[in-house]
Amino acid sequence: MAKVYTDKDADLGVLQNKTLAVLGFGSQGHAHALNLKDSGLNVIIGLYEGSKSIPVAQEKGFKVVSTAEAVRRADVIFVSLPDTKQPSIYEKDIKPNLKPGKTLLFAHGFSIHFKTIVPPKNVNVILVAPKGPGHTVRRQYVEGKGVPSLIAVYQGGSAAKKIALAWAKGIGGTRAGVLETSFKEETETDLFGEQTVLCGGASALVQAGFETLVEAGYSPEMAYFECLHELKLIADLMNESGISGMRFSISETAKWGDVSVGPKIIDASVKKRMKAALKDIQSGKFAKNWVAEYKGGYKKYNALLKKGENHPIEKTGAKLRAMMPWMKKHKIKGAQAAY
Template sequence: MVLSGDASLLKGKVIAVLGYGNQGEAQAKVLRDSGLEVIVGNVNDEYRRRAERDGFRVYDIPEAASRADIIMVLLPDEVQPLVFNDVVKAVGDRDAVIDFASGYNVAFGLIRPPDRYDVVMVAPRMIGAGILELHSKGMGYPVLIGVANDHSGRAWDYAVAIAAGIGAIGRPGGIGVKVTFKQEAFIDLLDEHTNWPLILASFMAFFDVATEKYGVPPEAVLLEMYASGEMAEVASRMASLGAFEQLRLHSTTSQYGQLSRAFKFYDMVRRVVEDEASQIWLGDFAREWTLEQLAGKPKFNALWDAARGSDMARGEDGLFRLLGRR
């Protein structure tokens, strides 16, 4: 279901944006430009000082929550469970709307908001810098909207109003799509577990085969794969034209090669996607990642060491230095 509306329901409300990072800064600024009263909750770090320089009243996170009618939890996923009980204590028994920009913690039981609050999700499909750029042009962007708890009977209205207030819907290019918290978390993780890792694995295998077995210069391989920027241009055309229609901008040799191999590889990739989807939906990944964090992230750090130590990473570093990017 596609949703539409405006931000009028938020007029006269105090909105606390918790976390002034990538999404927090962008959403706070757009909400303020929409004529709404916005305060920021953040720990004492550079992000807090940035919010103060940007003219916001900034408080510790519980204090900001205690002053607000609408509480937007825009902290990193792994931080949210550590502070959420303090937020709940600060809000107490009064009515409040709690908004999440990701369904992850609520969907997998890492946060269990009390029933006495409206609990909504407005999840932008746009990075913070992109939100601000589009806002400057009067343009909107896609968001996924959900409700986990409708205590007041108006939770959906509040969710839609927040989506309008942050400049997503009600503008050209904007769209709000109704989903559950779990559906949002599921497709977000599935994208991160299949599309992007498969692309990275393809790059790594491409690089190793081309350089080790066929002697192609690393610089040529990296430029062909992504370093030239051509891949980013293709992705941009996918967003504007569609994954298949953008193929018409390629040579017929390229069209045939891509389509024939996509259908050739489909069954193999489908099995990978099915397996990852099951692990995500059943909560296996959420448990895995929680345990990894509790252990001090040893596997996470080892994976980064392996990536940085790869031949491809070394080749990339050399090329990017030649190009003046590092």
């Protein structure tokens, strides 16, 4: 069984008196930057001229400099940029300003594992990947909790591992628990999870369930509650105590439907397609296609996202959420509420 690293295994002192640069101030960037600052560390932000995030970061009290300048000034550089954009920014702003002994830190292993970035041997290359969206990383930290995280060392040995553990502590990860993995394992399992179960799988399952009920004449509101709203409540139970633990809390009728009908819906053919998706990830085919999609101007990507935004479940959900007292009270409009 892998070791779970907690607060006592990590020394924040490793990062004290160091300059930590966060390149980008998006989902992961803003969360790491704010958490590290609140942990008493010296964080600067690197952004490109004209970035919409410059005033946001400044308003949060950060010194914002150009991406290249941030790399020049920093000891540890968090590449918190979209995976597809990382290679060109690396060539232009990061590589020319790297010095031996500096540390490059990633929240996902994509660029290193698929070699769209090949750093020199004399810099540390590490990964600190919270297993959750950036806004949750921030929210949990503010609540005194943390998001379980992964660390990995690609280059730099035990000294680099200490930096990864300290960073994980600074963002609140060791409060929840940190596991060590490799860049390869993190990259491939992360892509597989988000494609087939968490994002792709769950979204498609919810939409198909909603469509089935609405097409059968049930009201969209009922379909929304059954297929989307309650998903979180069930997922929370699974998260707390596993699938069997979740089953402890549901009725006998729900349990019978779960075990007797569920496997007919998510059947062997789904697993076969999951294996095909995994193969495409392992062979690099998915990464190659994704980079080509970026280079072609995100045409298919934007069209598919638009199609998702226009799905009837979105209208029903927006209307219902606006009417729910708890959502109204906390002015929850989506992930940006965590900023």
